[in-house]
Amino acid sequence: MTDRYLGSASLPDDDATLTGAGPAHLPGRLTITLWDFSWYTQAGPGEPYADLEATVADAAAIGYNAIRICAAPLLLFGGLGLDDLAADLEIEGLGAAPGGGYYGQRTRWYDTPGGFRIDLGARLLALFDAAARHDMVVILASWEYQQSPSFAASPRWFEAIDAVPLDERYDVLAAAWDRMIGWLTAHGHRERIALVELHNEVDFSILPDIADHGGVVAGLRARHPDLLVTASYGKPPHLAMHRVPAELGAAQCHVYSYGVLDALQQRIDIRSEGTAGFPNAALRELLRADAPSVSDYARPAPWKLQATVITDQMIYGYDWVDPSAWDAWLDERYPPYAEVMHREIASRVIAIAAWARWRGVPAIVGEGWVGYTPLHGSFEESDIGRGLAEHGVRTALDHGxxxxxxxxxxxxxHPMWQLREWQQALNAEILARG
Known part of the structure; x- marks a missing residue:
C-alpha cells in the first residue's frame, strides 16, 4: 500500500500533554468536587456539611484532591461593613413555604432549610485546616453576584453588594480577594490555594462583560504571580474563543450539554418568569399529585429572588415536579439526542483546551455535564448520565x-454522592494521568 501525504492536518497531535503548567506544588491533575455555597448553607445539624472534618475526609477517601467553593470574599473581605454579619451569619434558605416545608425543598442546590448561625471566616479557616490534614487543595470562587446572599436571613449582604455600581464590581471583588489571599497566607494556607476565580460564571451573574474588565484579572495576577487567577464562564463562546480575555490565568470553563433536557425545559417553560398561564399543560402532566397551585405556593421574599438568578417558576416547578415522571420523559426521548450530546461535550471541551494551549495556561472544567434537574431526578446518576460524564472526563484528559x-x-x-464506587474508579483514572 502506498503512503499518501494528506497535509499537516492528517498528522497526529499530542494533545494529552497539559495545556499549561500549574504551580509545581499542586497536584499533577485535579479531580474536583463542587461544594459551591452549600458547604456553609447546608451546615446545620444533620446536614451534609455539619462536620467539615468528616466531610473533607470522606471526599479524600473517595479519591478527590480538590474542593471548589464559594469563599464569599465580598462578605468576608469586601470592606462593605459586613464584618458583624459574617461573624454571625444566620442561614435561612429561601424561607418557609405555605403549608409547611420551605422554598427550594426539592430544588437542587436550594434545598436549604436553614435555622442555624455560623462564623463564616472561622468556618473557611476550618475548611482549609481540614484540607491540609487530608492533602487536598481548594479552588476559591464567589457566587455572590449569582445566589449566595439569597440563603441568608438578612438582606444586608445582598443590599451591600448590590449597591456597588455595576462597572466597579470586578474591582471590589479583586480587592476582596487580595485581602483574603493575604489572610490565608498569614494562616499558612497559601500553597493550599489551587485557583482563584474572580467570580463564578461571569456570563450568568449580575456582572458586566468580563471581556471589558480583563485588566482587573491581570492586576490581581500581578499582585500574586505564584497563584493561578482567573474568572469562570458558564457557557464560554466555544465557536469564538478569541473573545475570551487574554488576561485570564486559567481556562476555567463549564461544559453542559442540555440536549434532551433542554427539549423538556422548553416544553414545560420552567426557567422563565412571569409566563401567563404557568404552569402549562405539559408541566401539569409532570407534577406531583399533591402539588399546590402557583398562587397557593406563592413565592419567596422579593429580595431573595433579586439576589438569585433562578426564577419563581423554577422554584415552583422543581419543588413540585414528580422526579419519576421527569426521568421517564428524558429516558424515553434521549436516543435521538445521544450523538449530538456526546459531540457537543467533546467539541466544547476541545475548544476550551485548544484556547488554553494557545495561551499556555491550565484548563479546568469546574462544572458539567448535562444540566439542571430536580433534586431527586436521577437522569445524571443513571447509566445515560454517567456515560456522558465519563465521555466528558476522558475527552478532557485526552486534551490536556x-x-x-x-x-x-x-x-x-447531592444524591450522586452515594455512587461511591463509580466516583472512586473515575477519580483513580484521572489521577493516573497526573
Missing part, C-alpha cells in the same frame, strides 16, 4: 485539561 469534575452533582449535598 488539568482539572475536571466527575459531574456537578458529585458532591455531598
Amino acid at each position: 485539561v488539568w482539572g475536571v469534575v466527575l459531574c456537578s452533582n458529585a458532591a455531598p449535598h
